[in-house]
Amino acid sequence: MPDSLTILAIVLMALVTYATRxxxxxxxxxxxxxxxxxxxxxxLPGAILVSLVAPAVLTSGIPGALAALAVVMVALRTGSLPAxxxxxxxxxxxxxxxx
Amino acid sequence: MxxxxxxxxxxxxxxxxxxxxxxxxxxxxSGFAIGLVFGTLAGQANLSVAxxxxxxxxxxxxxxxxxxLGLWDSPVPxxxxxxxxxxxxxxxxxxxxxxxxxxxKLPRLKAFGSVFFMADENWALTMSEFDKGxxxxxxxxxxxxxxxxxxxxxxxxxxxxxxxxxxxARWGLDFAFTAVFLALVTGMWKGRSDLLPWTVAAVVAxxxxxxxxxxxxxxxxxxxxxxAGLARRGA
Numbered sequence: 001m002p003d004s005l006t007i008l009a010i011v012l013m014a015l016v017t018y019a020t021r022x023x024x025x026x027x028x029x030x031x032x033x034x035x036x037x038x039x040x041x042x043x044l045p046g047a048i049l050v051s052l053v054a055p056a057v058l059t060s061g062i063p064g065a066l067a068a069l070a071v072v073m074v075a076l077r078t079g080s081l082p083a084x085x086x087x088x089x090x091x092x093x094x095x096x097x098x099x
Numbered sequence: 100m101x102x103x104x105x106x107x108x109x110x111x112x113x114x115x116x117x118x119x120x121x122x123x124x125x126x127x128x129s130g131f132a133i134g135l136v137f138g139t140l141a142g143q144a145n146l147s148v149a150x151x152x153x154x155x156x157x158x159x160x161x162x163x164x165x166x167x168l169g170l171w172d173s174p175v176p177x178x179x180x181x182x183x184x185x186x187x188x189x190x191x192x193x194x195x196x197x198x199x200x201x202x203x204k205l206p207r208l209k210a211f212g213s214v215f216f217m218a219d220e221n222w223a224l225t226m227s228e229f230d231k232g233x234x235x236x237x238x239x240x241x242x243x244x245x246x247x248x249x250x251x252x253x254x255x256x257x258x259x260x261x262x263x264x265x266x267x268a269r270w271g272l273d274f275a276f277t278a279v280f281l282a283l284v285t286g287m288w289k290g291r292s293d294l295l296p297w298t299v300a301a302v303v304a305x306x307x308x309x310x311x312x313x314x315x316x317x318x319x320x321x322x323x324x325x326x327a328g329l330a331r332r333g334a
Contacts, residue, residue, distance in 0.1 A: 003150075003175070005174050005175040005177060006146065006150050006175050007150075007153075008175075008177055009167075009175045009177045009180045009181065010150065010153055010154045010157055010158065011157065012177065012180075012181045012184075013154070013157070013158045013163065013167065013180065013181060013184045014157035014158050016181055016184050016185045016188060017158050017159070017160050017163060017184060017188045017191075018215055019188075020185070020188030020189060020190075020191035020192055020195075021188070021191045021195060021214045021215060021217050022195065022211055022214050022215075023191070023192050023195060024191065024192040024193060024194060024195025024196035024197075024198075024199065025195040025196070025198055025199050025202055025203070025210060025211070025214055026195075026211075027192075027196065028195070028196045028199030028200075028203070029199055029202075029203040029210075033199075033200075036329070036333070038200060039329055039332055040325055040326070040328075040329045041196055041197055041199065041200055041325075042200075043296055043324070043325035043326075043328035043329055044193055044194075044196065044197040044321060044325045045197050045223070045226040045227075045230070045287065046284060046287050046288075046293060046296065046297060046300075046324070046328075047296055047297065047299075047300040047320065047321045047322075047323075047324030047325040047328065048190070048193060048194065048197070048300075048317065048320070048321035048324075048325075049223055049280050049283060049284040049287070050284055050297045050300040050301050050304065050320065050324060051300045051301070051303070051304035051316060051317050051319075051320025051321050051324065052219065052277075052280050052304075052317055053277055053280045053281050053284060054300070054301035054304045054305050054308075054320070055304055055305050055308035055309075055316055056274075056276075056277040056280075057277060057281070058305055059308075060274065060277075064274070064277075067274060067278070068277070068278075068281055071278045071281045071282055071285075072281060072282075072285050074282075075281070075282035075285040075286060076285060079286065081122065081125065081224075081279060081282050081283070082125045084278055084279070084281070084282035084285075085125055085126075085129070085275055085278045085279050085282065087278070088271075088274050088275065088277065088278025088281070089129075089270075089271040089272065089274055089275050089278065090271070092271045092274045093270065093271035096271070
């Protein structure tokens with residue numbers, strides 16, 4: 001028998017999460033965006049991705065740094081996402097067992 | 100219709116859904132392993148398999164779900180759980196804003212239905228598609244759907260089997276998503292004009308990750324980097 005407080009917490013989590021997923025799009029679609037705001041939005045994806053990656057690489061130590069280098073090289077060479085992913089995972093597993 | 104207008108048209112096709120699903124499949128497979136871990140830990144936090152699976156199906160946010168497991172207690176601290184979820188979700192506001200120039204050109208139901216399935220990974224792939232001039236909004240939905248199925252099913256399997264995969268770091272799976280983001284951002288590099296905003300984003304994110312709890316670092320790094328890029332353009 002599911003606990004009612006648990007269900008309440010899950011439903012509220014779902015509502016809050018959807019609100020954040022829809023909120024940015026909703027706000028930006030209601031405002032009449034200036035050229036400057038559009039230029040800002042153009043800068044966002046790269047900045048968010050770098051922010052996601054930088055601490056993760058830094059906290060993975062030397063294996064993380066070397067695996068990151070390998071991923072960037074494969075991405076530049078092949079442009080293939082699966083290849084880059086497999087390279088990253090394989091490199092870090094091997095390096096972690098040595099370093 | 101002149102060329103510039105045609106270029107800015109955003110479509111929403113079955114082909115887009117399939118393409119998003121295919122491109123996100125390797126990510127969804129790695130996500131399956133993470134979902135197994137979530138299902139296992141949820142069981143240890145005294146959530147039933149049904150409750151954990153319901154959470155994955157309704158919330159669909161690995162980051163939020165792992166964090167609230169650490170808060171889970173009996174009785175459930177509802178306010179703390181919801182507040183933590185909100186804080187972790189704030190990065191979605193920025194991601195949604197970045198989608199806006201394209202997604203405001205779609206019918207509202209398609210745009211606001213698709214963003215339910217917006218996770219970091221399929222959002223990043225979608226932005227990289229738009230960056231390359233391929234403008235099909237359904238790409239986000241297609242990628243989100245395979246990740247959604249993988250996440251929900253793996254939560255159920257992990258909860259049922261228990262302890263199937265206790266330590267994803269042993270298999271390097273903790274690095275799989277980092278590798279994906281890194282490959283995508285490599286493809287987005289346009290040249291030296293990106294150097295300043297990306298450096299600012301990295302420095303602020305690393306500092307925030309070190310000194311602030313939770314996931315503020317994504318929001319703060321994203322804001323600082325993009326504003327630095329804007330200031331540079333304006334100068």
